[in-house]
Amino acid sequence: MPSHYIERILRARVYDVAKETPLNLAKQLSERTGNTVYLKREDLQPVFSFKLRGAYNRITQIPVEARERGVITASAGNHAQGVALSAHLLGIKATIVMPKTTPPIKVRSVRRLGGKPVLHGDSYDDAYQHALTLAGEHGQTFIHPFDDPEVIAGQGTIAAEILRQHPAPIDAIFVPIGGGGLIGGVAAYVKYVRPETKIVGVEPEDAACMHAALAAGKRVSLQQVGLFADGVAVRQVGVETFKLAKLYVDEVILVSTDEICAAIKDIFEDTRTIAEPAGALSVAGLKKYVQRESCSGKSLVAIESGANINFDRLRHVAERAELGEQREALLAVEIPERPGSFHQFCKLLGRRSITEFNYRYADSRNAQVFAGIEIAGDEERKDLIARLNEHGYPVTDMTDNEVAKLHIRYMVGGHAPGLKNELLYRFEFPERPGSLFDFLTRLGRSWNISLFHYRNHGSAYGRVLMGIQVSGQDKEKLQGLLEKMGYPFAEETANPAYQLFAGTDQITAG
Numbered sequence: 001m002p003s004h005y006i007e008r009i010l011r012a013r014v015y016d017v018a019k020e021t022p023l024n025l026a027k028q029l030s031e032r033t034g035n036t037v038y039l040k041r042e043d044l045q046p047v048f049s050f051k052l053r054g055a056y057n058r059i060t061q062i063p064v065e066a067r068e069r070g071v072i073t074a075s076a077g078n079h080a081q082g083v084a085l086s087a088h089l090l091g092i093k094a095t096i097v098m099p100k101t102t103p104p105i106k107v108r109s110v111r112r113l114g115g116k117p118v119l120h121g122d123s124y125d126d127a128y129q130h131a132l133t134l135a136g137e138h139g140q141t142f143i144h145p146f147d148d149p150e151v152i153a154g155q156g157t158i159a160a161e162i163l164r165q166h167p168a169p170i171d172a173i174f175v176p177i178g179g180g181g182l183i184g185g186v187a188a189y190v191k192y193v194r195p196e197t198k199i200v201g202v203e204p205e206d207a208a209c210m211h212a213a214l215a216a217g218k219r220v221s222l223q224q225v226g227l228f229a230d231g232v233a234v235r236q237v238g239v240e241t242f243k244l245a246k247l248y249v250d251e252v253i254l255v256s257t258d259e260i261c262a263a264i265k266d267i268f269e270d271t272r273t274i275a276e277p278a279g280a281l282s283v284a285g286l287k288k289y290v291q292r293e294s295c296s297g298k299s300l301v302a303i304e305s306g307a308n309i310n311f312d313r314l315r316h317v318a319e320r321a322e323l324g325e326q327r328e329a330l331l332a333v334e335i336p337e338r339p340g341s342f343h344q345f346c347k348l349l350g351r352r353s354i355t356e357f358n359y360r361y362a363d364s365r366n367a368q369v370f371a372g373i374e375i376a377g378d379e380e381r382k383d384l385i386a387r388l389n390e391h392g393y394p395v396t397d398m399t400d401n402e403v404a405k406l407h408i409r410y411m412v413g414g415h416a417p418g419l420k421n422e423l424l425y426r427f428e429f430p431e432r433p434g435s436l437f438d439f440l441t442r443l444g445r446s447w448n449i450s451l452f453h454y455r456n457h458g459s460a461y462g463r464v465l466m467g468i469q470v471s472g473q474d475k476e477k478l479q480g481l482l483e484k485m486g487y488p489f490a491e492e493t494a495n496p497a498y499q500l501f502a503g504t505d506q507i508t509a510g
């Protein structure tokens with residue numbers, strides 16, 4: 001089997017459209033993991049992913065008499081662009097069936113590359129079935145995204161480049177898996193030329209169709225697939241790709257969404273480019289492998305397979321990257337409801353950076369603070385919780401709590417009926433480690449803080465919204481103190497957003 005693939009890979013025609021991409025040393029990742037890490041930069045291809053290699057190779061094999069009738073495929077992602085561009089360059093008409101839910105930007109980019117988009121159905125499966133029907137009716141050649149020997153061979157040219165670019169031994173190559181076309185081609189080539197090099201597949205935990213198939217010994221169809229890494233959101237691996245994986249893939253590692261986000265950040269730090277989630281999978285898997293094996297001094301290659309990401313997803317990526325790196329702990333901490341207790345709690349956190357601080361008065365005895373704290377890793381999180389417990393603060397660890405991460409952090413607050421004399425202020429202070437503690441120190445310990453919201457958004461200025469209980473005669477004293485503290489501030493007690501959603505008495509608009 002491999003020799004038949006080796007021949008196909010060696011004669012694959014991809015360089016009319018694809019580039020030989022660089023194999024870059026990732027300096028920071030290498031230092032951090034204690035290994036030599038290289039990135040195969042498929043994000044630098046003309047349509048920002050490797051998919052045009054397989055698509056072009058497949059389309060060039062179409063007999064002359066069938067070219068007239070054109071090609072057809074179903075895809076809303078990188079394969080669609082690969083097929084559209086390849087067909088255009090070969091002067092062949094391309095129809096791309098996409099689910100109706102496809103974002104307009106992707107539909108436009110297919111059109112821009114010379115393809116004809118057809119919107120059909122609500123899911124990929126609907127679009128796929130429709131593409132097969134149209135192919136039957138009009139005689140177009142269906143270009144499968146992964147389960148086709150010529151597509152697999154086109155993707156396999158990446159392996160030929162890697163081994164040429166790095167003649168010295170490679171301990172392992174990490175490859176993202178969707179339907180398995182990329183890993184099929186890479187594994188077949190590498191195992192023939194350098195069988196000692198490990199081939200490690202990487203899938204998201206919630207779209208692990210190859211992992212499930214290898215465990216079951218047969219292709220299985222997942223009921224549901226996670227869409228975060230949309231490039232690899234596939235329900236079932238191919239017949240041919242499964243055969244190849246059984247023969248040549250050493251193992252498949254699964255990673256979480258947060259770990260993928262952390263890997264996007266790692267790639268950014270080394271290359272100043274932004275990978276799409278599927279494109280960063282290999283780096284997430286590499287890190288997990290290094291941690292599990294405690295290996296050092298090895299030569300490791302990760303295929304950075306694509307960079308087609310919508311800009312507005314970056315907010316989510318940045319938010320989750322710290323959690324994926326285990327660099328942020330999310331804790332619910334119970335503190336006594338009395339003046340000065342906030343300050344005391346902050347003091348225990350030391351000079352650690354606080355990423356989030358969220359609190360709303362609930363009753364007169366104890367307060368629950370939702371706190372995000374920057375940490376160096378899992379050990380530090382455990383030490384910090386132990387230290388807080390020793391000082392009498394009960395802690396609930398929410399670092400792995402999806403409901404907390406996705407929802408509750410945005411919902412802390414609400415009205416505090418019955419709370420008397422609350423004034424609301426907004427502050428700004430220059431962002432640096434310890435700045436929140438300094439702020440509380442300057443405020444002093446005599447005020448009761450009844451509402452607090454702070455979130456480090458990575459900007460130069462930290463913004464705090466704070467409610468303080470102040471009786472009539474103390475208001476002037478507080479005003480004087482706030483002016484002396486030297487931070488820009490404004491009173492917001494009359495702000496309708498506060499009155500409607502967080503004030504001391506529930507009111508209605510109008």
Ligand SMILES: Cc1ncc(COP(=O)(O)O)c(C=O)c1O
Binds near residue numbers: 176
């Ligand atoms: C960026 C990216 N990475 C990885 C893959 C997975 O490739 P395959 O389906 O051949 O396993 C895809 C598939 O479209 C992709 O777009």
